[in-house]
Amino acid sequence: MEVLFALGLIAIKIALLIAMLLLLPLPLTWLERKIAGHMQQRMGPMRVGWHGLLQPVADGIKLLTKEDHIPAEADRFLFKLAPILALAPPFVVFVAIPFGETISVLNAEITLYVSNLNVALLFVFAVIGLEVYGVIFGGWAANSKYAVLGSLRTCAQMISYEIPMGFAVIGVVMLAQSMSLVDIVRAQSDLWNIVYQPIGFFVFFVAGLAEAQRIPFDLAEAEGDLGAGFHTEYSGIRFAFFMVSEYVIVLLVSVLSVILFFGGWNGVLIPLPPLLWFALKVAFFIYVFMWFRFTLPRYRYDQLMAIGWKVLLPLSMANIIITGIAFT
Amino acid sequence: MGQGFFLLFAAGAVITALTVVLARNPVHSALALMACFLQISAIFVLLEAPLLAVVQIFVYVGAIMVLFLFVIMMIDVREAMLQRFLPGRNLPALVLLLLLGVEMLALVFWSGRFSAAEPIAPRGGDQVRQLSTTLFADYLLPFEVASIILLAALVGAIVLARKESG
Numbered sequence: 001m002e003v004l005f006a007l008g009l010i011a012i013k014i015a016l017l018i019a020m021l022l023l024l025p026l027p028l029t030w031l032e033r034k035i036a037g038h039m040q041q042r043m044g045p046m047r048v049g050w051h052g053l054l055q056p057v058a059d060g061i062k063l064l065t066k067e068d069h070i071p072a073e074a075d076r077f078l079f080k081l082a083p084i085l086a087l088a089p090p091f092v093v094f095v096a097i098p099f100g101e102t103i104s105v106l107n108a109e110i111t112l113y114v115s116n117l118n119v120a121l122l123f124v125f126a127v128i129g130l131e132v133y134g135v136i137f138g139g140w141a142a143n144s145k146y147a148v149l150g151s152l153r154t155c156a157q158m159i160s161y162e163i164p165m166g167f168a169v170i171g172v173v174m175l176a177q178s179m180s181l182v183d184i185v186r187a188q189s190d191l192w193n194i195v196y197q198p199i200g201f202f203v204f205f206v207a208g209l210a211e212a213q214r215i216p217f218d219l220a221e222a223e224g225d226l227g228a229g230f231h232t233e234y235s236g237i238r239f240a241f242f243m244v245s246e247y248v249i250v251l252l253v254s255v256l257s258v259i260l261f262f263g264g265w266n267g268v269l270i271p272l273p274p275l276l277w278f279a280l281k282v283a284f285f286i287y288v289f290m291w292f293r294f295t296l297p298r299y300r301y302d303q304l305m306a307i308g309w310k311v312l313l314p315l316s317m318a319n320i321i322i323t324g325i326a327f328t
Numbered sequence: 329m330g331q332g333f334f335l336l337f338a339a340g341a342v343i344t345a346l347t348v349v350l351a352r353n354p355v356h357s358a359l360a361l362m363a364c365f366l367q368i369s370a371i372f373v374l375l376e377a378p379l380l381a382v383v384q385i386f387v388y389v390g391a392i393m394v395l396f397l398f399v400i401m402m403i404d405v406r407e408a409m410l411q412r413f414l415p416g417r418n419l420p421a422l423v424l425l426l427l428l429g430v431e432m433l434a435l436v437f438w439s440g441r442f443s444a445a446e447p448i449a450p451r452g453g454d455q456v457r458q459l460s461t462t463l464f465a466d467y468l469l470p471f472e473v474a475s476i477i478l479l480a481a482l483v484g485a486i487v488l489a490r491k492e493s494g
Contacts, residue, residue, distance in 0.1 A: 078355065119456065122382045129390030133362070136397050140355065148401070159394060179456060 013114050017094055025247040026056040032290050039294045066236040071142055074233070078141035083234070083241035086134025090248035093127045096120040097255055098182045100265045100274045112275065113182065121179040124256065125166050128211070132158045134245065139230035150229030153219050153301065157210055160308040161217075165207035167316035171200040171323040172260045185264030192263035196327065199319040201261040203312050208253035210308070213246060214289055216296040219304055254285035334374055341367035354400045358393060365389045379455045 037044025045052030098113035139151020265274035372381035
């Protein structure tokens with residue numbers, strides 16, 4: 001009975017998580033277009049629903065009913081598999097992400113995470129690394145020059161920026177003496193890590209921008225020189241898969257920034273429920289992502305590589321040494 | 329329940345490993361190899377070694393396979409699909425395969441190291457700490473030597489890949 005109850009609880013949590021992650025891109029696309037509009041002194045979507053609120057639904061219907069085109073010379077199996085490979089890793093990562101400590105529902109204490117892994121941080125980075133396969137196979141299977149070039153660029157970029165990103169969080173692990181995300185948040189209950197780890201956060205966030213393929217590092221889909229990058233040949237629902245995966249990664253990088261550097265669900269000054277604090281902080285970082293997108297230009301490809309290897313990597317190593325000297 | 333999962337993952341690993349060899353398209357082989365590594369990391373989880381499982385995904389699936397794919401994408405796959413895996417007839421390969429199989433079975437069944445009489449007790453506690461003290465304290469010198477050899481190989485590869493004039 002106990003085992004059944006636990007299994008049922010896990011199933012419910014996973015179902016909720018999947019529903020949340022699948023639905024979240026809808027409001028996020030609307031917000032992104034609205035923010036873009038207002039930053040460029042126009043209104044953004046206005047036609048469908050009040051202030052364009054139903055625009056994402058209309059877009060979704062459009063994508064669902066569009067022809068699902070597969071190029072004649074494509075590797076059909078890989079072409080169909082690639083969007084799923086791109087979508088799965090960001091969803092899997094959220095298994096290890098805690099959203100808070102516990103809440104009590106019907107006199108039962110329920111933890112706000114599916115699993116508290118003791119190697120959670122490593123798990124997150126390992127699984128998010130698998131994201132690159134959707135890009136590789138998607139670009140290669142379409143048998144198009146633009147797609148292959150885009151996918152090679154994206155792969156090189158993701159691999160290069162994963163290294164400083166991984167190094168940047170070592171400082172956090174050193175402070176918390178644990179790789180469990182729950183322990184890392186608990187260790188910040190007095191003072192947030194951003195105070196001790198400003199360099200770490202800078203490197204992490206910049207690498208996160210690159211990992212999520214967002215401006216100023218969205219070289220993969222530099223529409224000026226590559227069509228649309230690795231998903232040039234995708235249309236309809238398969239294209240939507242890549243879109244959803246991009247938004248989930250934006251959410252993931254925001255959530256990780258909050259958990260690792262900004263105290264997770266620990267609040268300051270105003271006593272709000274921990275879950276609300278968490279959501280507010282995450283929302284702020286998602287806004288920062290969109291804000292960057294519409295204010296910064298795109299880097300050139302050689303500049304991108306130079307930033308990754310010659311600036312971020314040495315900075316993240318220096319951060320580890322400084323943390324080691326100062327706090328141990 | 330553990331045994332059922334083990335059988336599931338082991339069967340998955342064997343099937344995907346066979347696919348690696350039998351698939352005609354090198355990119356499909358690479359995909360199957362990646363799936364095989366994932367099954368093996370699942371077996372690590374069953375052995376209560378989550379750290380090793382994650383490192384397996386990190387290093388093999390996340391890094392090494394990507395480099396494999398880079399190389400494969402550089403060659404002309406359609407050409408490669410038409411070529412036979414082994415030139416000539418398959419008989420010598422079959423004989424070698426049988427010999428190797430018999431040898432491995434003999435090793436597993438007669439060697440004392442592989443006896444299943446006493447299962448290895450799962451070691452609880454902080455695995456990260458255990459692994460790091462083993463690597464960075466008990467076996468520091470071999471670890472550093474291995475790193476230097478890897479670094480030398482990297483430098484060597486770069487020197488080989490560079491054009492003469494560069």
